[in-house]
Amino acid sequence: HLWISILFCFLYGISMVGNSVILFIIKTDPNSSLHEPMYIFLSMLAVTDLGVLISTMPTILGIYLFNFREISLDVCLAQLFFIPLLQCTGSCILLLMAFDRFIAICNPLRYASILTLPRIAKMGLVAVLRSVVIIFPLPFLLKRFRYCRPNVLSHSYCLFQEVMKLACSDITVNNIYGLFAKLLTMGLDSLLIFFSYVMILKTVLSVVSHAEYLRALNTCVSHLCAVLLFYTPDISLSMIHRFGNSSSLLIRIILSYISLLFPPLMNPVVYSVKSKHLRVRIIRIFIK
Template sequence: MLDTFSPYTMSDFNSTDFTNPSTFILLGIPGLEEDIYLWISIPFCLMYVISIVGNSVILFIIKTDPSLHEPMYIFLSMLAVTDLSLSLSTMPTILGIYLFKSREISLDACFAQVFFIHSLSLTESSMLLLMAFDRFVAICNPLRYASILTPTRIAKLGLVFVLRGVVLVFPVPFLLKRFQYCRANVLSHSYCLHQEVMKLACSDINVNSIYGLSVKLLTVGLDSLLIFLSYVMIIKTVLSVASPKESLRAMNTCVSHLCAILLFFTPEIGLSVIHRFGNSSSHLLQILLGYVYLLVPPLMNPIVYSVKSKHLRTRIIRDVDGVCH
């Protein structure tokens, strides 16, 4: 399939003439004629518009409605800011390819995008963990909910987890910058990922590989484990102290968060496994999973929370009615 892509062919990938290239080439979806790129850009544009508008609306509603200044909605606003930032960090290169057929990206711009994508991904994982903690306290210790999750403590937790992502990813661009790149300078995704960029280096990448795996295990791996344990405790508490009807009502407050968890962690873990161990996997599968990983959570999270949260849904409907009348 790759050798049918124009203007880059398989021989371009195998070339070793790119000694210290000044740019990388972002491939996009291989095997497609450039004539249909404009058509492909339409769904991408719609996804970005919905993501940006949806997350902005959630932020506006939470900020302007005092009744929503509760821990659950404050954590949701943090998630919305992360999703909004993640959309903006990938939009220039993805739309640049499909709208303007601009595939080149400078090394420095690529390394900067690596930093923003990976630090924001770690932050999103952290926000989902904090939201799991919020549900855990609300269901397992409701009498102390307000005293445990005070505004000051929420702000400190949010700041700590944002700094965690920034600090852990901060060395990555510098680790990539020290490499000599003498292999083909073509990246298969429409944006720069650390695990793919480092494979283009002709230097020893063991340090990057070990560091990247360690960071992933200590953040996404640990967060997913703690989220799992939180829900084990939630289910245990609900089943032991509540009637079936109350149990259903309590678990219903977790549905939107569970959807957000699946939307984020499933492609995140899948893409990491494929990049590290799936050398024989379909190239197209890697690319499609990469799009799902970065585009679907920011798109779907506002929709899921708007549908499942009665307060948000009521406020959105009220605002829409006000605009229409």
């Protein structure tokens, strides 16, 4: 696993540095250009991405670097809490970023009065609390089971759908609650994001000027990329685990790595490329 371990170390290193740089630049920006709501939400997203990396790094790198293939039940349950919690929080932050773009394009005159700093802080707190309330029962639902089958996981971290199938008891309640939690968080968030972009597109199409039309759509490109990177592999993996029992194990493993590592890796790249203010600040840091 030498070459795979080098690849994972590289991905983790780039992702950690990229998100840390985003946070550092937004926090230390001397001007007010990076203190707008869009960048505050981006810093929240960077924090959740760092949390996902830290939660998965010990087991993934432990396997590929040191061939350490055992995990205790308590550590496994901790991963089963923190990874979904951070992913659900990230999903809600993407929804808040869609709301930010909706207000900026559909009601620009009231943008500053609607998205004030206290209100943004409350929105971020609600995102975290919602995720805690929904995800908190998951580890306890699994801890009450007795595991008498071979406790072998195919993924490099504890995944709720996979650990649940190792139990010797009836898992119907867990299966229903897990699906309910997924639909209530990522399913609902993705639906609301879709509706917000329908409204944005409706507003943009009513703009007479072609230049303004393109400028408005250009502000949404980076967020759309982040949404696709986040939801596509995660929802695909969840559906495969629940309904695709005949699917290839390799496909599941690849999708799991993509859903965990690609969003933290690509989000800083996408926003740095599309945001002029971020790009200028990053270039200044490296030039100095």
